[in-house]
Amino acid sequence: MKKQLKSGYTTGTCAAAATTAALELLISNRKREIIEIKSLNGIDLKVPIHSLKLGKEWARGVVLKNSGDDPDVTNGIEICVKVKLYKELPQIEKAHYFDNIAIVGGRGVGLVTKKGLQVPAGKSAINPGPQKMIRDAVQEIIKGTDKKVLVKVYIPQGKAKALKTFNPRLGITGGISVLGSTGIVKPMSEEAWKDSLYVELKVLKENTARDWVIFAFGNHGKAFCESMGVDTTQMVVVSNYIGFMIDSAMEIGFKRVLLIGHIGKAIKIAGGIFNTHSRVADGRLEILSANAVLVDEPRENILKILESNTVEEACQYVEKNELFRLIANKVASKSVEYSRGEIEFQSALFTFSGNLIGESDDFKKLAGDLVEK
Known part of the structure; x- marks a missing residue:
């Protein structure tokens, strides 16, 4: 034991x-x-x-x-x-x-x-x-x-x-x-923490019989959801282990996931990083900058993004808000790929100030469907 x-x-x-x-x-x-x-x-x-x-x-x-x-x-x-x-x-x-x-x-x-x-x-x-x-x-x-x-x-x-x-x-x-x-x-022994997350997810499935769950990265994500009136009883705080939690959701039988997170964590998923701890991988500003090129963000803004201290600061230099929708869509699509197409994902991004800055295309639709059920 x-x-x-x-x-x-x-x-x-x-x-x-x-x-x-x-x-x-x-x-x-x-x-x-x-x-x-x-x-x-x-x-x-x-x-x-x-x-x-x-x-x-x-x-x-x-x-x-x-x-x-x-x-x-x-x-x-x-x-x-x-x-x-x-x-x-x-x-x-x-x-x-x-x-x-x-x-x-x-x-x-x-x-x-x-x-x-x-x-x-x-x-x-x-x-x-x-x-x-x-x-x-x-x-x-x-x-x-x-x-x-x-x-x-x-x-x-x-x-x-x-x-x-x-x-x-x-x-x-x-x-x-x-x-x-x-x-x-809370204790952060990686294997013990993963074990506790798996158990939490399994208990949620067995007690609600729902095929959907909300993933938040941490307490800021949970607080943001509460401020938006989201029912957090169907939420699991996944910490840095989003890849492990997607695998667990597949095994347990979840079919739909809402990913709600701070841009500084979520953007790593947009770059295909599924353990978001800084010791494992970073590249946040590089991922943001690369996607800024795709929406024709001015070059001087991209340079400011690359020189920023944090993603939170970098967001201040973004003129084209479609960048955040692009990031949110990539968070969702990369997660679908990771689940090998077995789970539908939609995502929403926020800042520390509590502002919702980006949603994937069908986030509101999926969120609405889940709330109604």
Whole structure:
């Protein structure tokens, strides 16, 4: 019998828990060993506090990153948060501001230097999910008061650990990113993860008797579908393993698949790449550029696409929107080819801002047929 792999906490969850512990110490002189916090997908978590320190008008909380059974380079490192109260918040160029709260990265937290990421260039690499968790934690403590709080996240080992990530290539300098779209790290042992995906797909088929399924690449895809009113009970989040999941869908007996994904992942399928992990294959900008030639995108735009930091940024240089329809059609047709014609595929593409930018020709028709049934 296979061991069930343990989940862990994202750096964002660690930062939010450390913030809560430090702020309660500063305001109420209350020392907490365990912080109860709600993840972004609504799960109640209990996060141990490694250490606390109260200074003059400031407090610090430290949480040890716990990645569970995920092979994460950040596992076990200190995620530190220093909080301080102000009458007026200081203006810090790289900070993120939200009314009475400012969140900034210190030592070991990266600085974003290129466009196309979820955080604007010039700001601390603390993603929107962790920002929300930290804000929610602070607001819960200071609600009903006029207090203003500066939250400084720092990671002593962050600069060294960043060298083992893709951050330098993405234009994140000086440290790691504070990440988390749900707050929970799921174990990513490849075979174990594939096994769990196969079981999820099989259970879905056996319990609904439907011959169709929605594939999303990750939590952003799931959130996009929810925002569009799509019934996600018939959805499986496939991670990077789209080829494996197509094979599994064929074996289990699915006949129709809606592929809904961020352009940065989906475009790899348009180039015939069916394991979308960056370590396996990339070529995203090259695939986008090659297809831009086919729709007569101006040469200067194609050069900008090739020089972009991310696909998200590259999309800003596209003038001819038919390019995204072409990409969506190729995502669908390449998937049909991969299934050797046994499954019908239609696809839709979106950006991090939540904009639907491209659909394959019969996406709405197939989606409508499935919704009606």
